Amino acid sequence: xxxxxxxxxxxxxxxxxxxxxxxxxxxxxxxxxxxxxxxxxxxxxxxxxxxxxxxxxxxxxxxxxxxxxxxxxxxxxxxxxxxxxxxxxxxxxxxxxxxxxxxxxxxxxxxxxxxxxxxxxxxxxxxxxxxxxxxxxxxxxxxxxxxxxxxxxxxxxxxxxxxxxxxxxxxxxxxxxxxxxxxxxxxxxxxxxxxxxxxxxxxxxxxxxxxxxxxxxxxxxxxxxxxxxxxxxxxxxxxxxxxxxxxxxxxxxxxxxxxxxxxxxxxxxxxxxxxxxxxxxxxxxxxxxxxxxxxxxxxxxxxxxxxxxxxxxxxxxxxxxxxxxxxxxxxxxxxxxxxxxxxxxxxxxxxxxxxxxxxxxxxxxxxxxxxxxxxxxxxxxxxxxxxxxxxxxxxxxxxxxxxxxxxxxxxxxxxxxxxxxxxxxxxxxxxxxxxxxxxxxxxxxxxxxxxxxxxxxxxxxxxxxxxxxxxxxxxxxxxxxxxxxxxxxxxxxxxxxxxxxxxxxxxxxxxxxxxxxxxxxxxxxxxxxxxxxxxxxxxxxxxxxxxxxxxxxxxxxxxxxxxxxxxxxxxxxxxxxxxxxxxxxxxxxxxxxxxxxxxxxxxxxxxxxxxxxxxxxxxxxxxxxxxxxxxxxxxxxxxxxxxxxxxxxxxxxxxxxxxxxxxxxxxxxxxxxxxxxxxxxxxxxxxxxxxxxxxxxxxxxxxxxxxxxxxxxxxxxxxxxxxxxx
Numbered sequence: 001x002x003x004x005x006x007x008x009x010x011x012x013x014x015x016x017x018x019x020x021x022x023x024x025x026x027x028x029x030x031x032x033x034x035x036x037x038x039x040x041x042x043x044x045x046x047x048x049x050x051x052x053x054x055x056x057x058x059x060x061x062x063x064x065x066x067x068x069x070x071x072x073x074x075x076x077x078x079x080x081x082x083x084x085x086x087x088x089x090x091x092x093x094x095x096x097x098x099x100x101x102x103x104x105x106x107x108x109x110x111x112x113x114x115x116x117x118x119x120x121x122x123x124x125x126x127x128x129x130x131x132x133x134x135x136x137x138x139x140x141x142x143x144x145x146x147x148x149x150x151x152x153x154x155x156x157x158x159x160x161x162x163x164x165x166x167x168x169x170x171x172x173x174x175x176x177x178x179x180x181x182x183x184x185x186x187x188x189x190x191x192x193x194x195x196x197x198x199x200x201x202x203x204x205x206x207x208x209x210x211x212x213x214x215x216x217x218x219x220x221x222x223x224x225x226x227x228x229x230x231x232x233x234x235x236x237x238x239x240x241x242x243x244x245x246x247x248x249x250x251x252x253x254x255x256x257x258x259x260x261x262x263x264x265x266x267x268x269x270x271x272x273x274x275x276x277x278x279x280x281x282x283x284x285x286x287x288x289x290x291x292x293x294x295x296x297x298x299x300x301x302x303x304x305x306x307x308x309x310x311x312x313x314x315x316x317x318x319x320x321x322x323x324x325x326x327x328x329x330x331x332x333x334x335x336x337x338x339x340x341x342x343x344x345x346x347x348x349x350x351x352x353x354x355x356x357x358x359x360x361x362x363x364x365x366x367x368x369x370x371x372x373x374x375x376x377x378x379x380x381x382x383x384x385x386x387x388x389x390x391x392x393x394x395x396x397x398x399x400x401x402x403x404x405x406x407x408x409x410x411x412x413x414x415x416x417x418x419x420x421x422x423x424x425x426x427x428x429x430x431x432x433x434x435x436x437x438x439x440x441x442x443x444x445x446x447x448x449x450x451x452x453x454x455x456x457x458x459x460x461x462x463x464x465x466x467x468x469x470x471x472x473x474x475x476x477x478x479x480x481x482x483x484x485x486x487x488x489x490x491x492x493x494x495x496x497x498x499x500x501x502x503x504x505x506x507x508x509x510x511x512x513x514x515x516x517x518x519x520x521x522x523x524x525x526x527x528x529x530x531x532x533x534x535x536x537x538x539x540x541x542x543x544x545x546x547x548x549x550x551x552x553x554x555x556x557x558x559x560x561x562x563x564x565x566x567x568x569x570x571x572x573x574x575x576x577x578x579x580x581x582x583x584x585x586x587x588x589x590x591x592x593x594x595x596x597x598x599x600x601x602x603x604x605x606x607x608x609x610x611x612x613x614x615x616x617x618x619x620x621x622x623x624x625x626x627x628x629x630x631x632x633x634x635x636x637x638x639x640x641x642x643x644x645x646x647x648x649x650x651x652x653x654x655x656x657x658x659x660x661x662x663x664x665x666x667x668x669x670x671x672x673x674x675x676x677x678x679x680x681x682x683x684x685x686x687x688x689x690x691x692x693x694x695x696x697x698x699x700x701x702x703x704x705x706x707x708x709x710x711x712x713x714x715x716x717x718x719x720x721x722x723x724x725x726x
Contacts, residue, residue, distance in 0.1 A: 002240075003249070003261040005232060006268035009275055009357045012311050014319035015066035019073045023058035026074045027081050034131045036085050041126060044092045047085065054325035057081050063316030064193075065200040065309075075138055076200050082131040083158070083189055084326075089128055090162050091242055098170040100163065104662065107159050114155060116148045139199065146207040147198065154192040161187035164583060165246045167658075173245070173650075176643035178594060179587070180251045181224060181548055187246065188230070190223030197309035203302035209293070213530070214285035215303070217549070221278035222310045224548060226317055228271040232264060233327040255639065266626070270547065272357050273625065275314070276364070277546040282307050284537075363624050364544045369613030373606045373630070375699045379638035381599050383645070383688045385681040388436035389429075396428035396443045403448050407501045409455065416459045426694050427451050433686020435679075445508060452501040453528070453559055459498060460532045461612075465539045473536050477529045484522045486515065509566075517569050524562035531556035535616055544615045544624045551594065557616070560593045567679060574672040584651060584659040585673070591648040592680040596687050598641040602634065603691045607702055648684075652677045 017023075028049070031037050037049050061077040068076065094103035112122035113133040120137065124130035140148050164183050168175060175183065185191065198204050209215055231238075231248035238244035248270075253263035286307065290300050321327055390396075404410065404422050431438075431446040438446060464473040476498070482491040483499055488507045494500040502525075510518045534553055538545060545553065555561075568580060579585060601618040608614035618640070622633040656677065660670050695701045 002236060003264045006265050007356055008229070008268065008318060009272040009354075010315065010318060011275070011279070011354060012315040014063050014315040015312070017062035017066045017068065017073055019070040020058055020062040022070050023062060023073045023077045024056070027058055027077045028052060030074075030078050031081050031085070034082075034127045034134070036081070036127045036131065039127070041089060042093055046089050046092055046127075052081070055084065056320075056324050056326075057084060059323060060317070060320040063319045064313040065197075066312055066316065068200045068202075072200055075135075076196060078131075079135055079139075079196060082128075082135055083192070085131065086128050086159070087162075089126075095166055095169060095242065095244075098166055100166060100170060103163060103166055107163065110159050111152075111156060114152050116145065116152050143199065144204055144207075146210075147195070147204050150210065151192070151195040154195050157186045158189045158192045161583065165244070167655075168245050169243065171654075174254055175246070175251060176640070176647060177251055177255055178551055178640065178644060179591070179647055180246070180248060182590070183583075184227045184231075184246065184248070185220060185223045188223065188227040190226040191219055193226065193313065194219045194222055194310060197313060198302075198306055201305050201309040203305045205302055205306050206295075206299050209289070209295070209299070209303060212289060213534075214281055214289045217281045217285070218278060218307060218310060220548075220552075221274045221281065222314065224274045225271050225278065225314060228267055228274065229318060229321060232267060232271075233321045235260075235264070237327060255643065256636075269360065269625065272360055273546045274548060276357075276361055277549055278310075278314075363627065364546075365542055367542055367544050367615050367620070367624070369542075369615075370611070371609060373610040376606055376630070376634070378602055379634060381602060381638070381641055381688065383595075383599075383684045384649075385685040387433060387685040387689050388682065389686075389689075390432040390436050390438050390443050392438070392440045392443050393428055393432040395440060396432065396447045397423070397426070399444045400428050400447045400451055403444070403504075404451060404455075404497075407497045407504065409497045409501075412497045414463070416462060417455055422451065424694075425454065425696055426690070427454060429693060430686060430690040433689045434683050436682060436686075445505070448501070449505055449509075452498070452505055455501070456498050456529070457532060457557070460536060461539060465536050468540045470533060470536050470540060473533050477526075477533060480529055481522075481526055484518075484525060486518060513569060517565075520565045521562065521569075524559075524565040527556050527561045528559045538615060542615070544621060547621055547625050550616070550618065550621045551597075554597045554616075554618070555590065555593050558593060558597050560589070563593070564589055567676060571672040571676065575669045575676075579659075579663070579665065579669065579673070582659055582663075584655040585676075587647065587655060588651045588677060588680065591644045591651060592684060594644045595641055595648060595684055598637055598644065599688060599691060602637060602641070603697045605634070606699065607697055611702055648680075 028037075031047075031052060032049075037047055037052060040046070057080045058073075058077045061073060061080055065073060065076055090103070090106075093099075094106070106128075109122070109125075109129065110132060113120055113124065113129055114136045120133050122129075122133075124133050140151070143151070161183060165187055167173075205215060228248050235247055235249045238247050239250055248267045249260065249263050252258070252266045253260055256263065256266065258266075286303065289295075290303065295303070401419055401422050404417070405419070409417055409422070410419060427450040428443070428447040431443055431450055435442065435446055460473055464470065464476075479492055479499060480502055483494065483502045484506050485491045488510055490499070490503040490506075492499070494503050510521065513521070531553055535557060537543075564580075568575070598618055605617055605619045608617050609620060614620070618637045619630070619633045622628070622636045623630060626632065626636065628636075656673055659665070660673065665673070691697065
């Protein structure tokens with residue numbers, strides 16, 4: 001073994017379903033009937049009966065679903081036998097000797113065996129297909145169409161994203177930490193497990209709640225913790241035996257340039273952080289969501305039962321990893337069973353776990369605001385794309401001031417920006433780099449969106465944050481949402497600059513859009529303004545965000561959903577909507593957005609930490625997570641920026657062309673995707689130029705309080721509004 005297992009955070013005792021032995025006997029008979037045991041596939045052995053006994057998936061399910069009845073435990077256990085068989089089958093047939101073509105053909109057949117509506121008509125040709133067909137027919141009849149859609153989507157993601165792992169093995173490419181967590185969540189299967197939790201506990205999360213941030217965070221933190229724990233236990237099996245590159249310990253070992261033991265500790269710290277985030281969300285965001293939505297008792301019971309089911313799964317999953325013969329690292333025994341036994345032993349271990357991880361939890365709430373930072377030497381951030389500026393910049397600068405005045409920015413009380421601040425922040429310079437080919441009208445609209453978004457993100461902490469008035473911020477959000485109507489005219493009478501500005505921008509931007517495009521843009525604006533409230537919540541609690549939550553919410557505060565919506569509308573119907581949902585395009589957009597947010601955090605670090613008491617900065621988040629000094633945190637953030645930039649270029653050069661070839665994308669759609677990549681390159685070059693040229697982050701301006709320089713550095717700035725306009 002390459003490292004010693006770290007001390008895990010365990011806050012909930014594992015329990016055991018009394019129907020364990022029945023499930024063991026049932027699932028062995030089922031696996032044999034599906035020809036998963038002792039039946040070679042294409043001449044390669046997948047499992048023997050001894051393998052199945054040693055892995056003991058019935059024990060996994062008895063621990064993770066301790067309260068279901070015998071019939072349900074049999075069904076759930078069969079699902080886990082199937083999913084682990086699928087994984088091992090995929091390794092033996094397609095990973096050890098990488099064969100992307102055959103793997104794609106294998107995966108393409110599987111959706112036929114899980115129709116959301118109607119019967120299965122395809123004929124199974126191997127144990128994976130036979131098992132899926134049998135399980136689907138036994139599982140979905142009792143569930144709603146909404147649940148079936150969600151379960152089919154998570155199952156498809158689990159299967160399809162196996163190609164991401166296979167592609168990396170074929171290219172000998174190791175992912176970066178952000179990419180890894182994001183993709184492991186899909187390929188690792190825990191979102192699929194979360195869907196099965198609903199079935200096992202006999203509840204369904206209402207569809208309208210399943211899409212909200214709190215429920216997504218519960219699912220994603222659950223998934224990340226499951227996968228990171230598995231990475232620690234499976235490192236030896238995956239990395240040494242299978243040649244696997246999709247393992248968090250290996251990813252952090254290479255990224256941080258550290259020893260395996262230290263990488264394992266970092267992975268465990270991230271696992272702990274994700275569990276802390278799960279608990280924080282369950283105790284704070286979920287109750288508030290249920291109250292604000294007026295959820296009835298049945299809906300509350302479903303959501304709380306689901307959360308408890310996820311908690312049971314975490315505790316039981318750890319216990320199984322310690323006991324299962326699938327992972328030698330576990331030693332075949334639990335930490336409790338390996339030491340003292342008897343009544344109260346589990347509670348003693350949990351108490352010890354809580355004490356040992358308390359410093360990490362407390363650090364997140366112990367930030368001292370306005371700490372002196374002093375001049376810092378920023379790392380050189382390289383954007384390898386040519387900068388071009390729109391020739392209409394000077395005119396746009398004057399029009400931005402005029403528009404701000406027309407919208408009432410300079411007369412609103414209390415004041416947030418004055419004319420000097422608008423000129424000082426020079427947002428048209430950013431827009432001119434983002435869309436160098438814009439017409440004067442297009443550049444004006446792009447500039448005004450930037451002014452509005454930046455002004456709004458400065459306003460919320462000043463007007464609501466200092467007073468801890470989260471309720472007031474939510475009320476303002478609801479009014480902003482009422483501004484965006486299908487008719488283009490606001491559903492309320494705008495009473496301040498934020499509302500008047502959005503009403504004007506909404507009218508000008510959506511006039512040529514159809515109903516689907518307007519709905520997409522509306523959702524994107526709502527995501528951004530709701531993320532401003534997330535920042536306020538953390539500000540009120542003096543809470544430094546969890547690293548994964550920070551990266552993902554930073555995209556929201558950055559306005560990326562709105563950015564992407566506008567950029568896609570610019571290409572009309574040339575690109576089929578399903579292409580935007582592919583891994584390649586998602587990676588293209590997210591890697592570019594992360595480069596921009598990390599760049600902004602490096603430039604704004606001193607301004608935000610020393611002068612504004614801010615916690616929403618990647619350097620602060622890394623300092624807190626790694627418990628390191630400022631210089632090391634800057635170094636790590638720089639490394640993340642470079643890694644995401646490298647990934648962006650890899651996606652442009654390799655992943656998007658491969659996706660287009662595989663899906664036989666039409667020439668006009670391929671051209672539109674190529675143009676989208678060029679727009680993102682212009683965007684990155686323009687953002688870097690703006691940060692280097694604007695006085696907003698210069699030490700001399702911070703010290704002397706130049707007009708506008710004391711304003712909070714916007715998390716939403718800058719955003720690439722312009723692709724829709726170009």
